[in-house]
Every structure is written in structure tokens, then in C-alpha cells.
Amino acid sequence: MSVGLLALLDDVAALAKVAAASLDDIAGQAVKAGAKAAGAVIDDAAVTPRYVHGFSADREIPIVGKIALGSIRNKLIFLLPAALLLSVFLPGLISPLLMLGGAYLCYEGAEKLYGMLAPHKAHGHEAVVEPGPSNAAALEEEKVAGAIKTDFILSAEIMTIALSAIPESNIINEALVLFVVAVGITAVVYGGVALIVKADDFGVFLASNARTGLVRALGRFIVKAMPGFMQTLSVVGTAAMLWVGGGIIVHGLAGMGFDWSEHMILAAAHAVESIAPVLPGAVHWLTEAFLYGVLGVVLGFVLIPVAEHLIAPLLALFRKNKPAVH
Numbered sequence: 001m002s003v004g005l006l007a008l009l010d011d012v013a014a015l016a017k018v019a020a021a022s023l024d025d026i027a028g029q030a031v032k033a034g035a036k037a038a039g040a041v042i043d044d045a046a047v048t049p050r051y052v053h054g055f056s057a058d059r060e061i062p063i064v065g066k067i068a069l070g071s072i073r074n075k076l077i078f079l080l081p082a083a084l085l086l087s088v089f090l091p092g093l094i095s096p097l098l099m100l101g102g103a104y105l106c107y108e109g110a111e112k113l114y115g116m117l118a119p120h121k122a123h124g125h126e127a128v129v130e131p132g133p134s135n136a137a138a139l140e141e142e143k144v145a146g147a148i149k150t151d152f153i154l155s156a157e158i159m160t161i162a163l164s165a166i167p168e169s170n171i172i173n174e175a176l177v178l179f180v181v182a183v184g185i186t187a188v189v190y191g192g193v194a195l196i197v198k199a200d201d202f203g204v205f206l207a208s209n210a211r212t213g214l215v216r217a218l219g220r221f222i223v224k225a226m227p228g229f230m231q232t233l234s235v236v237g238t239a240a241m242l243w244v245g246g247g248i249i250v251h252g253l254a255g256m257g258f259d260w261s262e263h264m265i266l267a268a269a270h271a272v273e274s275i276a277p278v279l280p281g282a283v284h285w286l287t288e289a290f291l292y293g294v295l296g297v298v299l300g301f302v303l304i305p306v307a308e309h310l311i312a313p314l315l316a317l318f319r320k321n322k323p324a325v326h
Contacts, residue, residue: 048193049233051147055140060197063144068190070148071155075182078152079159083178084171087163094160095252101153102248103299107307108150109241110300150241157248158185196233200226243289246296265291 048067052060086094162181166174199222206219254262269287276283 048147048151048189049196049230049237051143052193052197055143057201059140061194063140064190064194064197066144067147067151067193068186070144071151071190072182072186074148074152074155075159075186076179079156080175080178080182083159083163084175087174088171095255098156098160098248099252101156102245102252103303105150105153105241105245106249106296106300107245107303108300109238109245110297110304112238112241113297114301114304154244155182157244196230199229239293242296242300243293244296246292246294246299247288249299250292250295261295 048064051067052063055063083094086097159178159182162178163174166177203219203222203226207216207223208219210216210219250262250265253259265288268291269284272287273280273284
């Protein structure tokens, strides 16, 4: 074997080691960045199952699949390039755009709460803001579109948090880390959602086919527990919209110099934490989340009449003036 070939092989081996180290570094950064966004990831997982509620069992997985596809499209096609471009050219726009998304989450969460407290009035509001679909297929498309729209905002928060957690480096490394975060988080969230919505079918299978009485009893327990669990998850999803939306608004205002609300919430959380007999860290987090949620409810209820009397008529006017496609 010639000396030149040996040298070439040495160079290839060295490049392979560098590439492997780079991949390890990217994977490590992606894990750390994803962990930083864990709160938003949990909120995303809690919000999504309610969009499947009410559909037949055979439509649950296809609907989750459509939402997952929309989520990965949100992250890779829109949010990843936008995050990189804004971070380089217009970093000051990131916070205001996130605050707009946070306001939308507050509105949507408050709208769900409004539906629980005053269903007849809420139905009238929905009829004005978003006319109901005419058939089951249209209802499914509407639910999927709504889920993807909500996912866009939660994904924007996830990608922004992940970007802020990446050590300063070149744009290619940041893009690769965000790509890994986007794909990994989408797989975790929607894989988990698919398992949740099919848990009752798994329980039926165990109750009908298991060989031991203990496993059959477990299957029956799962079947009985899932309706209550799904209802609880729907409530958690609505609460998640409100506390995440309120948190985005508070942090955004603090970044603009209006930090009094953030200081007040932190002071209240520290005060409650100091008197907590157990788990002070959890008490601190729950207090913060509760106060963010209260702010989210207030802002959301302010936005309900704005959406009904200002935004909806403007959108209707736009749709009316939009030329028909032949």
C-alpha cells in the first residue's frame, strides 16, 4: 500500500472522528435545548388530545397524524428559518411576535372557559367568529386546522427557547440543533398523544384477550379511567394555554422594560414558597403558573369582544372581497 494512500486513509479517519464529535455535540446541545423547552413541550402534549375528543375511534390516529404533520411543517418550514433569520437580522422582533402568539393562546383558553361558564353566549360568539362546519369531514378539518394553529404558537415558543439555549456558534450548527429538537420533540409529543388517545382501545384488548384475571382487571380499569382522564387532560390543556400565554406576555413586557408584573409574580411566588411545609420548589412553580393563568384569563376575556366585534368583521370583509377561484 502506498504512502499516499495511507495518508489519505489517515485523513479520512480524522475527518470521521471530527464528524462523529460534531454529531455528538449537536445531539448533546439538542437534548439540553429540548430540556430547556420542557414546559412548553408538556403544554403542547396536554393541549393536543382535546382536538381528538368526540371523534370515532377509527379517526383518532389519522387526526393525530395530520396534526403531527402540520407540527413538523410548522417547525421545519416556517419556524426554524424564521428563528435563524430573526436572530441574525431582527432579534428585537422575536419577543413582540411571541407576545402576539401568547395573546392568541390567552384568547383561545378564555374562549374555552367562556364555553364552560356561559355555553349559550359562547355558542353565539363562536358562530360570529368561526361559522360552524356543515359536515363531519369539515368538522375534522376545522379541528385539525385549529390544533395546527395552536401548535404553531407553542412550537414557536419551543424553538425560541431552544435557540436561546444553544451556545453561541455558527448558523449551520444552530440550524442542525434546531432540526434535531424539532423532529425529536414532535415525535415525543405526538407519539405520546397517540398512546393516550388509543389507551382505551388497549384496555378493551386486555379486558377481552388477557389470559390472567389480573391483567383483564387492569384492562377494565383503563377503560373506566380513560373518560375521566381525557376530561382532566382537556382541562389541563385549557389551563396550559392560559398560563403559557400569560407567561409569554409577562416575560415579553419585562424584556421591554415593563417588568413590574414579573417582579410582583416572582415576589408572590417566593412568599408562598417560604411558608410551604413541603416541596417549596413545586409550590413556587404552581404559584407562578396560577398567577400567569389569572393574567391569561383577564387578557383572554378582554380579547373575546375584540375578536367578535372587530377582528371577525374585518376577516369576513376580506373573505367577501376575495376573488373566487375557478
